[in-house]
Amino acid sequence: MRIDVVTIFPEYLEPLNVSLVGKARAAGRLDVRVRDLRQSTYDRHNTVDDTPYGGGPGMVMMTGPWGEALDQTLADGYEAGAHHPVLVVPTPSGRPFTQALAVDLAERPWLVFTPARYEGIDSRVTAEYATRLPVLEVSIGDYVLAGGEAAVLVITEAVARLLPGVLGNAQSHADDSFAPGAMADLLEGPVYTKPPTWRGRGIPDVLLSGHHGRIARWRRDEALRRTVANRPDLIERADPAAFGKKDREM
Numbered sequence: 526m527r528i529d530v531v532t533i534f535p536e537y538l539e540p541l542n543v544s545l546v547g548k549a550r551a552a553g554r555l556d557v558r559v560r561d562l563r564q565s566t567y568d569r570h571n572t573v574d575d576t577p578y579g580g581g582p583g584m585v586m587m588t589g590p591w592g593e594a595l596d597q598t599l600a601d602g603y604e605a606g607a608h609h610p611v612l613v614v615p616t617p618s619g620r621p622f623t624q625a626l627a628v629d630l631a632e633r634p635w636l637v638f639t640p641a642r643y644e645g646i647d648s649r650v651t652a653e654y655a656t657r658l659p660v661l662e663v664s665i666g667d668y669v670l671a672g673g674e675a676a677v678l679v680i681t682e683a684v685a686r687l688l689p690g691v692l693g694n695a696q697s698h699a700d701d702s703f704a705p706g707a708m709a710d711l712l713e714g715p716v717y718t719k720p721p722t723w724r725g726r727g728i729p730d731v732l733l734s735g736h737h738g739r740i741a742r743w744r745r746d747e748a749l750r751r752t753v754a755n756r757p758d759l760i761e762r763a764d765p766a767a768f769g770k771k772d773r774e775m
């Protein structure tokens with residue numbers, strides 16, 4: 526997979542050299558290019574923003590630098606053999622980023638991110654590129670960040686761990702909270718490792734029983750308990766067929 530990021534803060538994307546994403550890059554499974562938007566400015570102050578038409582607070586990122594930077598980014602990618610780019614525009618006004626969207630993005634060969642600062646990018650930029658490629662406006666949650674770069678880090682990490690060969694054990698994302706499958710719509714329950722006693726606290730006996738059926742049942746009960754406590758909305762929208770009589774008695 527190829528990922529391009531156009532930003533006025535290239536250094537903000539340095540965590541993409543670390544840990545899982547860094548390893549995926551080193552292993553050649555992910556090709557990440559970060560481009561400085563200010564390379565596409567031609568005035569003395571490298572201006573990328575201006576006041577909004579219609580008035581109001583803040584500044585809006587200008588069409589000119591974004592148009593040139595995106596044209597260059599797309600040209601470079603096509604020249605390197607990339608194809609079918611998707612423009613991913615992080616914005617609090619976007620559609621919610623979910624595990625299902627991460628799975629969708631992980632199947633795309635090429636993502637181009639446009640993290641904005643200030644009040645966002647002049648809307649003509651997305652309108653223009655939407656005539657040529659899919660454009661997805663994506664929000665990572667109902668809060669407002671100072672810019673989209675942190676959202677790019679979040680989305681890239683969620684996508685990279687789904688790429689073939691990136692996680693050692695494929696089962697580790699089959700069990701994720703929000704993964705499709707048997708535990709769909711439930712959060713993951715608590716986990717334990719050695720030592721068996723810590724500060725007087727033991728671990729649930731069932732986990733030492735070696736009884737796979739009972740362990741699976743316990744995990745499901747704990748997942749349900751945690752979901753009811755932390756995310757009752759997930760239970761409300763789940764398929765009632767996913768829950769049995771025993772669940773309802775909990």
Ligand code: ADE
Pocket residue numbers: 615616617663664665666667668669670671672673676
């Ligand atoms: N930029 C600012 N806030 C954001 C959010 N919640 N999601 C994505 N991009 C953003």
